[in-house]
Amino acid sequence: MKKLMLTLVMLISSITWAVGFDSNVPSDVQKQMKEDLQFITTIQGSGQTKFHNEIFGQVDGGVYDKFFNSRVKNVGYNDCGSANAVACVIMWYPAKMWITDNYIKFSHPQISRLMVVFHEARHTEYQNGNWSHATCPNPFLDENGKDKVSIWTGAKLAGEPACDSTYKGSYGSSTVMLKNISKFCANCSDKVKMDADIYATDQLGRIDRTDVKDAMIADFNGN
Amino acid sequence: METRNKKNILGLGLFIVGALLFFFNRNGSQDMTSDKAHSKHNSESHSTDTIESNASHDSKNTSNDTSRVTSTFSNIQLSSTDQKQLKTISEILASRNDNDPRINTELKNLSPDLKIALMEKYKTFKPEQRNEKGMMAFLVSRDLKSVEDLELLKVVFEEPSCLSLADCSKASVDQDPHLVSTENMTLVYPQMATLYQIEQKLKSGSIQDSKFRQDIRNYLSKAASHEVPTIKNKAQSLLDQYKF
Numbered sequence: 239m240k241k242l243m244l245t246l247v248m249l250i251s252s253i254t255w256a257v258g259f260d261s262n263v264p265s266d267v268q269k270q271m272k273e274d275l276q277f278i279t280t281i282q283g284s285g286q287t288k289f290h291n292e293i294f295g296q297v298d299g300g301v302y303d304k305f306f307n308s309r310v311k312n313v314g315y316n317d318c319g320s321a322n323a324v325a326c327v328i329m330w331y332p333a334k335m336w337i338t339d340n341y342i343k344f345s346h347p348q349i350s351r352l353m354v355v356f357h358e359a360r361h362t363e364y365q366n367g368n369w370s371h372a373t374c375p376n377p378f379l380d381e382n383g384k385d386k387v388s389i390w391t392g393a394k395l396a397g398e399p400a401c402d403s404t405y406k407g408s409y410g411s412s413t414v415m416l417k418n419i420s421k422f423c424a425n426c427s428d429k430v431k432m433d434a435d436i437y438a439t440d441q442l443g444r445i446d447r448t449d450v451k452d453a454m455i456a457d458f459n460g461n
Numbered sequence: 462m463e464t465r466n467k468k469n470i471l472g473l474g475l476f477i478v479g480a481l482l483f484f485f486n487r488n489g490s491q492d493m494t495s496d497k498a499h500s501k502h503n504s505e506s507h508s509t510d511t512i513e514s515n516a517s518h519d520s521k522n523t524s525n526d527t528s529r530v531t532s533t534f535s536n537i538q539l540s541s542t543d544q545k546q547l548k549t550i551s552e553i554l555a556s557r558n559d560n561d562p563r564i565n566t567e568l569k570n571l572s573p574d575l576k577i578a579l580m581e582k583y584k585t586f587k588p589e590q591r592n593e594k595g596m597m598a599f600l601v602s603r604d605l606k607s608v609e610d611l612e613l614l615k616v617v618f619e620e621p622s623c624l625s626l627a628d629c630s631k632a633s634v635d636q637d638p639h640l641v642s643t644e645n646m647t648l649v650y651p652q653m654a655t656l657y658q659i660e661q662k663l664k665s666g667s668i669q670d671s672k673f674r675q676d677i678r679n680y681l682s683k684a685a686s687h688e689v690p691t692i693k694n695k696a697q698s699l700l701d702q703y704k705f
Contacts, residue, residue: 277558322633
């Protein structure tokens, strides 16, 4: 009986998430992405901030499900032009996302994998200019007045199209989403809530306008 | 018709023989693994070994890892509760589901012995297993209660830095600035998870004992001298914010 119930739950779960996968997407990569997306549909929230309400609505699995499914219909397999990429979209292919082997090869926390695919989902919005990134200012300094750089290569972010000037862009919206999950998810584990906060705080560093960043921090603090 | 029946019976017979062979072969290999472990350890650590072998599912150095774990486990006696919790952790890691509800319901108030076992397991993970290492550091630091726990957590800041997710010993030459910060954060994930949990303790005001606060201060001071700026800055900000 238990097995039957489990099978039914799995069947219902697979029906709920409707994204299609190209046949060449490795089955283990597909499986992981489906499981991650399934997890996000189970989220129940106890509130949300103003910015979250504006971009997504309530903190709720059904809302995230709708957000993703209305933007991404199909997932393909690609190296996304980088040995370290996890996922990407290509501007002239609306509603399609590509995923790489790194989705399962690299040992990212689950919420970090989801952050990447929701970031990319935001980029599919051609009606909003795909929320193209802003060019990071030059110099682009951290809180200690030092250049923001990649930890080990030392590559600077200054002058790279790797920032957002709005909380609605891909970095901004995924920061808002994760901060809200961290704060309001009623059925998330302590680990998911911690991870959401850690990665969101990091992503906040990609907002290049101080006034926008301050408004986001105020939003997260309920002001 | 009769020939077809004979064929069906033959096919069924072959299937049953095949299934039996598979079953016995599988049990046989499990027994071999268990026997090796059992020759050195008592029944409690034997169970643990099996769990540990399952946990290191994708490790290149599975055999080495297991021997390292068992050698330490021989010095501690894990209770049946510890073993059950260890098994749960292995299952969660294998599922890659960070939202398993058992993280909140069954994995709190860990025994000192289980904490030792978890941090020994931490050392056996491949350096690239950032989420697995982070899970261990998270569980122990969420349950931080004593200077002994801090001692166990020292390894998190003493191990060599991970330079890239594909190979911790080599810095990546190809980094896409678009999502590089996600990669960078995962590289330091075990350290950031530990600092995050310490911050939660400090924030909640649950640590009042002045000696223990001093121990935490010393721990954070070491973390604040880490070579990675993200870790260093976080540890320093905790020292500044909570003014020990």
